[in-house]
Amino acid sequence: MTTAEPRPTGAPEAAPEAAPAATAAPEAAPAPARAGGRRAALAVPALTAAITVCCLAGGALMEVPAAAGFLGPRFFPLAVGALLLATALASAAWALRPGARAAAPDAPPAPPASEGGPAAAPDGAAPAHDGPSAADATAPAGGNAAPGAAPVRSDWRALGTMAATFTAHLLLLEPLGWLVAGTLLFWGTSFALDRRRPLLDLCVAAALSGTVQLLFSGLLDVPLPAGLLGKVL
Amino acid sequence: MDALSLLMGGFADALTPVNLLWCLAGVVLGTAVGVLPGLGSSMAVALLLPLTFLLEPTAAFIMFAGIYYGGQFGGATTSILLNTPGQSSSIVTAFEGHAMALRGRAAQALAASVIGSFVGGIIATTVVAFFAQRMVAFALGFGPAEYFALAMLAFVSTAAVVTSSPARGIAALGMGIALSVVGIDDQSGAVRMTLGIPQLLDGVDIVVVTVGLLAVGEVLHSAFRPGGDAPARALDSGTPWLSRADWRRSWGPWLRGTALGLPFGVVPAGGAEIPTFLSYGAEKALARRRGRSEFGRGAIEGVAGPEAANNATTATAMIPLLGLGLPTSATAAVMLAAFQQYGMQPGPLLFESEGDLVWALLASMFVGTVLLLVINLPFAPLWARLLRLPRRHLYAGLVVFATVGVYAGKGSVFEVGLLYAVGALGLLMRRYGIPVAPVLIGVILGPLAEGELRRAMAASQGDLAILVDSGIAVGIYAVILAVAVGLVAKRVRDRRRARPTGRAAEEAAPSGRG
Structure with missing residues (x-):
């Protein structure tokens, strides 16, 4: 997760806080539905808390110019921080409430959309790119079909390779x-x-990258870094 | 009639050969991206957002209009042939459309969806052309208090309505607002939350946030997803055509779907998925009443209605976007970002300051709809072939285009790093079911909400009463209240309904599936 370092919101806390929850996930493979649901429930307050810290710290540490107007630049980050703090506390309390553990094993295997008919579906079907519908639908299904942890482990390798690639780039x-x-x-x-x-x-990569270079430098007149190519020519 | 002559002027701008070419390129690109599984029209528009640095505004927006429609249609193609909706608004299409394809009626399903999109698009665009100005006349009286109320409405509805779990929605929204605060404060000049990084003084670029969350986040998340790289097997489509019986069965759903979709574009209720479900439900109920329902085995009505509703909603989302500067869906939010890239603020003044551009955009929405019909009806089988692209190449290509697009914007590697960082955030959000759309709304409307609030407070010297001083503002707050009450009522009802079956309700709320 090296790419998480230049986090714009300014929370070095964000990465460590979220990371333990994330790295712990594969161990939960034997019971993905239960552990995943519970961990996800705690991950949301953790992430919210991280943003809260950014907002409150950013607001509090800000240097305010003398002529800052009525509400000033501090108010908004602090207000948002306060709202988020309340949300984080509420959702953490919800996730840790006594009944949560009992309810978790009963987690529905998939959004009820398919059986529930159209009336129930809009909720199960989360909006575009909102992820949970896809993630939640596939994760329990995969977990039930193949209880082994193999796919999860290779997933982490894939993510690591990708992160390394991005950093190298x-x-x-x-x-x-x-x-x-x-x-x-x-x-x-x-x-x-x-x-x-x-x-x-590799062949596809070289061809595409060359095409992009030609397209941007040649047609659109946007210079991409020439690097070695520039030295050769 | 005034609108008509202005629209004709818009057509004159949009129908120049060069602009026609951009619109064509947009429709083709949009369809291509929409066809690819997992990518919807908001992703298509987002990926091409960096192009705004290169094109002149009219050409760019004409292209966007094409992409917008193309993406919507592309999603329908995958739903029908592959049973994998590219975006949430084509989930319903997959129900009956794929069933039709399994019975060898893929061609009819595609035709019903293309023509349905066309009907919905044309009718809705006409409504937009004539109502956007009304909205503007209404909005000209808006002051800081009203705009603040509007922003609150957008916040509440995206954070609460769109997502099933308010905590996740608020977290996402807060993330977006926090990102929007970074940089130099407009009003006071204070440096906010930059961590001392000089590149952040200008703030976090909306392009970086959008592309990072939607594209890079999706690619990183794909690494987690189980399942191999084998390209999904798409069913053969054949050239779309409709028999007379199909026409007879489809025209009703097209019109009803359009009528259902029209109002939903205007309200910030999360885009096109709700009307598509409503239309599906309505057609199903009607078919049952008629006696010989084909639903479940591939009913053409179940494709025709939702697709028309989908496109109608897509088009009418332009009314609040252009008239008020209020995006009602993720895609509209990205379009708003595109306007901001050109230093334009959509809203009542846009029609005066950039009238030519707005009318050209509206005209090109008509042109885009027509092009969509022309391109997609004969070439649907060709599009389906795109599905054979290996998944790894698809995602790698996404990363490359996201990277090069962001780099080309400012020529800075720092921006690319920021892109990947936002992508990592997008991965975390996807993994834990936090929706992305509220972040975009927060980033885009956060500065508006803050600026208007501070302006109002400065004018009243801290008297909060100014926020509820006008009838319009009070009306908007009443709507917010109604939304909140409706939401609580629905949740209570759902829980009560779920209790007899003894599961799901308790878990539903915290896990965001409810």
Whole structure:
């Protein structure tokens, strides 16, 4: 999770706080539905608390110019922080309430949309890109079908490869130029997802990265870092 | 009639060969992205957001209109052929559409959805062209208090209505607002929450947030998802066509779907999924009453209605977007971001200051709808072939385009790093079921809410009464209250209904599935 470091909201706390919850997930593989639901329930307050800290600290430590107007620049971050603090406390209390553990094993295996008919579905079907519907629908299903932890472990390897690829791309983009760094970016990402045909991926990566360079430098007149290519020409 | 002549002027702008080409490119790109599984139209618009740095405004917005519609339609194609909706608004289409495809009626399902999109799109765009100005006339009287109330409405409805768990919605919204605060404060010049990083003085670019959360977050999350890389097997589609019997069965659902979809674009209730479900339910009930319901085995009504509703909602979302600057869906939020990239603030003044652009955009929505019909009816089988692209190449390509797009904007590696960091945040959010849309709304409307609140407070010297001084503001707060009450009532009812079965209700609320 190296990419999490330049977090814009300014919370070094955010990464550590969220990370333990995340890294602990694979151990829960034998009972994914129960542990996942519970951990997810605690992850939300944790993430909320991290943002709260950013807002409150950012608001409190701010240097306010003398002529700041009536409410000033501090008010809004502090107000949002207060709201988030209340939310974090409330959702943590909800997740840790006595009944939560008993209710968790009964977690519904999938959104009830398919049986429940259209009336029930809009809730189960979360809005575009909102993730939970997809995540929640696949996770318990996969867990029930194959109780082994194998897929989870390989998932972490894939994510690690991807994070390493992104970091490498950031470091190499300017020194080596787009052509090399872009090829690496494409290759690393596709390799992370499936490592069976690395050579084919490399060819596709080089072709795409070259096309992008031509497109941006040639047609759209936006210079991408030339790097090595610039030295050769 | 005034609107008509202005619209004709818009057509004159939109129908230049170059702009027609951009619209065509938009429709093709939008359909291509929409067809790819897991990617919806908000992603399509977001990925192309960096292009705003390169194109002149009219061309860019014409292209966006094309992408917007193309993305919606592309989602329907995957729903029908693959049973994997690209976005939530095409979930319903998958129910009957895929059943039709399994029975060898994929071509009819595609045709019903394309023509349904066309009907919904054309009718809704006409409504937009004539009502957007009404909205503007209404909105011209808005002051800081009213705008603040509007922003609150958008916040409450995205954080609470769109998501099933308010805690997650509020967390996401707070994240968005926190991001929007970063940088130099407009009103006082104070440096806020930059951690001493000079590149953050200008704030976090909305393009970076959008592309990072939607595209990079999705790619990172895909690494977690179980399942191999084998491209999903799509059913053969054939060239879409409809028999006379199909026409007879479809035209009613098209019109009813459109009528259901129209009002939903205007209210900030989370985009197009609700009307699609309503339309599906209505058609199902009607079919049952008629006696020989095909629902469950591939009823063409179940494809025609929701698709028309979907596109109608998509189009009418433009009314609050252009008239008030209020985005009612994630895609509309991204469009709003595009306006801001050009230094324009959608709202009543936009029609005066950028009238030509607005009317060209409205005209190109018509053009986009027509192009959609022309391109997708004959070429649907070709689009389906895109589904054979290996997943790893698809996602790698997404990362490459997201990266290069963000880099091209400012030519700074720091922005790319920020993009990946936001992507990591997007991964965490997806993993724990926190919705992304409220973050976008928070980033975009946060500064508006803050600015208007501070302006109102400065004018009244701290008297809170100014916020509820006008009838309009009070009306908006009443709507917020109604939304909240309705939400609580629904939750109570759901729990009561779920109790006899003895499960789900308790778990539903904290896990966000309820």
